[in-house]
Amino acid sequence: MSSMDLAGSGMFLPTQTPATVLCCICGVSMPSNPANMCVRCLRSRVDITAGLPRQAAVVYCPDCSSYLHPPRTWVRASLESPTLLSFLLRRLRRPLSRLVRLVHAEFVFTEPHSKRIRLRLRVQQEALNGAILEQPHVVEFTIHDRLCDSCSRAQANPDQWVAAVQLRQHVTHRRTFLYLEQLILRHGVAARALRIAASERGLDFFFTSRSHAAHLVEFLSGVAPVRSRSDKQLVSHDPKSSLYNYKYTFSVEICPICREDLVCLPPKVANSLGNLGPLVLCVKVSSSIALLDPFTLRAAFLDANQYWRTSFQALLSSRQLVEYIVLDIEPEAAEVTVAGSRYRLADAQVARVSDFGKNDNIFTVKTHLGHLLNPGDYALGYDLYGANSNDLEIDKYKGLILPDAILVKKSYEEKRRSSRAKPRPWKLKSLNMDVDNTTNKGRADEEKRNAEYEEFLRDLEENPELRFNVSLYRDKEYQPSEMASTAGGDDLPSVPLEELLADLDLSDEEEEEEEVRNDGMVE
Secondary structure (H helix, E strand, O other), rough: OHHHHHHHOOOOOOOOOOOOOOOOOOOOOEEEOOOOHHHHHHHOOOOOOOOOOEEEEEEEEEOOEEEEEOOOOEEEOOOHHHHHHHHHHHHHHHHHHOOOOOEEEEEEOOOOOOOOOEEEEEEEEEEEOEEEEEEEEEEEEEEEOOHHHHHHHHHOOOOOOOEEEEEEOOOOOOHHHHHHHHHHHHOOOOOOOEEEHHHEOOOEEEEEEEHHHHHHHHHHHHHHEEEEEEEEEEEEEEEOEEEEEEEEEEEEEOOOOOOOOEEEEOOHHHOOOOOOOEEEEEEEEEEEEEEEEEOOOEEEEHHHHHHHOOOOOOOOOHHEEEEEEEEEEEOOOEEEEOOOOEEEOOEEEEEEHHHOOOOOOOOOEOOOOOOOOOOEEEEEEEEEEOOOOOOOHHOOOOOOOOOOEEEEEEEEHHHHHHHHHHOOOOOOOOOOOOOOOOOHHHHHHHHHHHHHHHHHHHHHHHHHHHHHOOOOOOOOOOOOOOOOOOHHHHHOOOOOOOHOOOOOOOOHHHHHHHHHHHHHOOO
């Protein structure tokens, strides 16, 4: 029978009323709880907000509206936004999570010019005998203005520098600087530079502190064979307080021997390396120079001190490489690993591509690329048969017979010429440097830099070891096209997608959603 039927029949239905007890302190009637005390008496005897901070400080950049999250992270947030609320609660996370449970948080209005931000929190904690007490708590944040690093560099006078690093290399190309640029970006050693300027044969870095410049010089010494010297110039002197202001200049010179250069070792250096060479190839440049004898696969390493003690120049550089076609090849020995790369001796018959239709010159040479080359492939090498060498080191070796050619690396130029330009799904970051392109010479130099940059990108595709220390990022604007490649285009070397990094570029809305989702303290 339903309750309506019972009511219609005149039967009495008792109503259930909650049980009440008297407060053990003030005697007020109240609902029963484990402490047997009313809320007023319980709050007068138990303060769950004891130990919680009531004042705190935040650092604010007025130029970009960012707040400092120690030690060096800046969070961009507007006043009374969810991002700012999440940021402030993270500053209070340790005391809140250790003492109480946060239930609710909201802003309390303050004047924008007061340099104060107030938060009203509602927290819960177990009080006497398991009773749960909820209590409001107000925290006041004091805002201290300070420019962030990027805004400070933007507003600083680039001419008021304290220390400068002049990086130079006396060669005719910029391949070394393109590689060093990626290393500097990856390790962030030039992040505090006031200005970076591109000069004729190098780069100039300007800093506001001598320690920042010295840190860059120390980094360069660990990734390239360099020699450096430092000078200082007195700017001002206060005799009363005995204060001196100096400008410091660090001059750093990079070894002129580059990867793929052909070197004729001086007799003293060759003897110190166990009668290596004398004709050797530079196969790797790091803090030391890796030299390989392409005829015997013997290798040696020269550090910076050894090189600058008896410095020498390259006989031929990568600018003088000539394209050959491989007619026949016969591998000889097993593969050998030198400086992380594999090599194999072989006898090869090659002919210069430029000789086709003009003569029948065929050269039989010994090469270290027996593991890469096959008949019909193209290779880049040094043409010693037609070269006019004026190197004084060669004259010191009496009776030295020069080979007709020395192959350096496999060439993919023919395949690139026969296939269409294929866009790359990756990109590189670059330093923000000042380049003068106003004059005719500047425009010509820009075209030269673009050509060298394209060669550098191709080297990264062909050499996995070279891109080991380089950060490659996915290109968001890349759109694969079915017409991008033709016959032979799939054989071109490329960068695997698993080696690419995702460039972090979140919008303001995405940042707010990410921070609120990860916070977990705002309800």
